[in-house]
Amino acid sequence: MAKVSKKKKKVRERTERRFLAQSSQNKMIVAALGAVGSAALGAGIYGQVWGHFERAEGQWVSPVVALAAGGALVLAVAIWLGTSADPAVRVGDAGVALEKGELRRMPWWAISSLTWESGNAALVLVGKDESGRDLTFKVSARSHPHAAAWLLKEADLRATDVTEVPDEARARFAEPDAHAGTVIALEPMQVVGRRCAKSGKMIAYEPDARICPRCERVYFKNKVPKRCKCGLPIAHLRDAMQGDDLEETADDDSGSHEVAEAKEA
């Protein structure tokens, strides 16, 4: 029976999760300071507006003003302690990114090592950014527990060979929380100007590019290996339309691979 194929180009949807840093300070202390500061500030303002306190002889400031000022100061300290200076972290299809001024992103394929630094309780990423510049960053398990858990889970899948995190460290991480962070849709990948991960050939024309959906390595269409460097079988991408999602068909051995190989022989 003839196959009626509707040429529908599926565009692979790319997303990532954005995580804000949590304060590493004790939450109870921050909450207590916040409550005391707010109460004192409120009482001080109330006293100032409706109270009948007079500045006593020799006092340089009325106790009511002192109460409000003190309250504001304690509240400011609580806010300062309660917010962390660590930048926001993003984890998703495009890799790991740090919002430190500009967004610096390390794609999965560009990670050369992911290790654990027990002193700082942080995951340490060493590799390159999208433009090939050296990049190293840390994701603290204290200020970024959710981001770190997601990062480890994704790296185990997408950058298996370079992930070396000991079991003692893994024990710190709970199962990644599906509700943690904010899911952001990413732009489609820019492939023109990238080099084929197999042949080094420059991609000049978008339909020539094949993208590994696991690590986002780019291959020239007739240089696609049987397996991507990340380990995912991608031979059938040779015939696929650029952008096809092969997640479900990756381990399916029926047909398509053989067809692709027979053609080349």
Ligand SMILES: [Zn+2]
């Ligand atoms: Zn790959």
